[in-house]
Amino acid sequence: MFYCDDCRVKNDWPESFSKSMGNCEMCNEPAVCNDVPSRNLPAPTKPVLKACTINEKQWQIFKDLVEYLEEENVSDEVADDGDGCIDEWRSAKFQILIKDAKMMLSHLEESS
Numbered sequence: 001m002f003y004c005d006d007c008r009v010k011n012d013w014p015e016s017f018s019k020s021m022g023n024c025e026m027c028n029e030p031a032v033c034n035d036v037p038s039r040n041l042p043a044p045t046k047p048v049l050k051a052c053t054i055n056e057k058q059w060q061i062f063k064d065l066v067e068y069l070e071e072e073n074v075s076d077e078v079a080d081d082g083d084g085c086i087d088e089w090r091s092a093k094f095q096i097l098i099k100d101a102k103m104m105l106s107h108l109e110e111s112s
C-alpha cells in the first residue's frame with residue numbers, strides 16, 4: 001500500500017522508513033507517501049452485521065419471490081439465436097443467487 005500521512009493516521013497504519021512522492025492509494029491525493037507491503041498492514045475490519053430477524057410478512061415476500069423465479073423459470077440472459085427465436089437462460093450468477101436463496105429459505109424453515 002502507498003498512503004499519505006493523513007491516511008496513515010486515520011487508519012492507524014505504520015510509517016515506512018522510506019517515503020516517496022506520489023498519489024495516495026487511499027485518498028488519491030498527491031503527497032509524500034508511505035510505501036508498506038499490504039501484508040504488513042492489519043487486516044481491514046469487516047463490518048459487523050447486526051443480528052436481525054425478519055417478520056412473517058417479509059419472510060413471505062422473500063419466499064414468494066424465490067418461488068416465482070422458479071415457477072416462471074425467470075431468466076436474466078436473452079439472445080436472438082439467429083433463426084427468429086429468442087433464447088433465454090440463467091446466468092451462472094443468477095443460478096447461484098437462486099440456489100443460495102433457496103438454501104437460506106430451507107435453513108430458516110428448519111430452524112424455526
Ligand SMILES: [Zn+2]
Nearest residue numbers: 004007024027
Ligand atoms: Zn491519503
